[in-house]
Amino acid sequence: MTGELKVRTVLGDIDPAELGVTDSHDHLFFASKLLPGQELDDPIAAAHALLEFKVRGGAALVQWTPYGLTRRTRELAWMSEEIGVHVVAATGLHRVEHYAPVILGRVVDGLVKEFVADLTEGTQPADLPDEPRTGPRAGLVKVAGAFHTIDSHARLTMTAAAVAHQETGAPIAVHLELGTAGLETVELLCGKLEVPPEKVILGHLNRNPDPQLQRQLAETGVFLGFDGPSRANHATDWRLFDGLEALVEAGHGGQLLLGGDTTTAAARDQPGASFLLTTLAPRLARQLGGDVVTAMLVANPARAFATSWR
Structure with a gap:
C-alpha cells in the first residue's frame, strides 16, 4: 500500500501525528438488546464524558460501535467539533446476538458495499433504525468473533471486512468475545x-x-487492545499489568493499545473513559516507564488507525 497515511475522523482525514493521546477503544453511544436499560444514547451525557476526557489530557477517542447499535455519527461530529477531541467512528457489525432479525440475513457482497459506502461516503443501509442514512465517514471496520470460535456470522462479517479493507485501506478492529479466538x-x-x-x-x-x-498473537504482528477495566470482567483487571509488562519485555511494546470500553450507562462515570488517564496510565507508568505508556497512548494508535485511504 502506498500513499500518504491519514486517520479518518468524523470531521475528516488528519495526519496521524495530530491524533495525540488516544483512547483506542471506547463507546460514547451504544445500545443493544443484550443490555436493556443500560443504553448509552444521551448526547449530553456523552458530551460531558468526552469533555472530562479532554480535561484529563485526552485528544482522541475511537468509538468501536458499529452500525445498528446507535452509534450516532452526526452527534459524534458535533461533539468532536465543539469539544475539540478527535473522534473516529466505526462501520461493521457486532456479534449476531446484538441484533434484531432485520439487521441480519446479509451476504458478503452486500456487506462489502455497505461497509465501503460507510467508509467512503458516510452512508448506511436504509433498514437501520438508529440514525439517518448519511453522516460522517467511518474510519475503521468493526467485526466480532464468537466465544472460542469463529462462527458463521463472524466468518461472514470478517470476510466482508477483509474485502472492504482491500478496497479502501480501512483498519479492521475485532471484538474478541471474552478475549478468545484470537489465533x-x-x-x-x-x-x-x-x-x-x-x-x-x-x-x-x-x-x-x-x-x-x-505472546503468540503479538508475534503475528497485529495490534493488541487492552481495554477496560470493565465492570463485567473486573476479575482479570489485576492481571493487566503483568500481561503488558511481559509483552513489553518481549519487544512488543509498539503493538499495544489502551482503551476504556465503556458500554453501559452504569459504567459511564464508574470508571469511565477518563479512568484511562487519571488512574490506569499513571500506574502503568510507574511499572513500565512513562515513555512506554506514552507510546501506548500516542505513537501506537497513530500507526494503528492510519492508512492510505483509497
Whole structure:
C-alpha cells in the first residue's frame, strides 16, 4: 500500500501525528438488546464524558460501535467539533446476538458495499433504525468473533471486512468475545483473507489473561487492545499489568493499545473513559516507564488507525 497515511475522523482525514493521546477503544453511544436499560444514547451525557476526557489530557477517542447499535455519527461530529477531541467512528457489525432479525440475513457482497459506502461516503443501509442514512465517514471496520470460535456470522462479517479493507485501506478492529479466538481470527483475516497484520486490531486481550496466547498473537504482528477495566470482567483487571509488562519485555511494546470500553450507562462515570488517564496510565507508568505508556497512548494508535485511504 502506498500513499500518504491519514486517520479518518468524523470531521475528516488528519495526519496521524495530530491524533495525540488516544483512547483506542471506547463507546460514547451504544445500545443493544443484550443490555436493556443500560443504553448509552444521551448526547449530553456523552458530551460531558468526552469533555472530562479532554480535561484529563485526552485528544482522541475511537468509538468501536458499529452500525445498528446507535452509534450516532452526526452527534459524534458535533461533539468532536465543539469539544475539540478527535473522534473516529466505526462501520461493521457486532456479534449476531446484538441484533434484531432485520439487521441480519446479509451476504458478503452486500456487506462489502455497505461497509465501503460507510467508509467512503458516510452512508448506511436504509433498514437501520438508529440514525439517518448519511453522516460522517467511518474510519475503521468493526467485526466480532464468537466465544472460542469463529462462527458463521463472524466468518461472514470478517470476510466482508477483509474485502472492504482491500478496497479502501480501512483498519479492521475485532471484538474478541471474552478475549478468545484470537489465533483463529488472525488465521482467517491475515492468513486466508490476506489482510496485513498491521491493519488488524484485536480487542479485549485483557479479558483472557493467557500470557502464552498473548505472546503468540503479538508475534503475528497485529495490534493488541487492552481495554477496560470493565465492570463485567473486573476479575482479570489485576492481571493487566503483568500481561503488558511481559509483552513489553518481549519487544512488543509498539503493538499495544489502551482503551476504556465503556458500554453501559452504569459504567459511564464508574470508571469511565477518563479512568484511562487519571488512574490506569499513571500506574502503568510507574511499572513500565512513562515513555512506554506514552507510546501506548500516542505513537501506537497513530500507526494503528492510519492508512492510505483509497
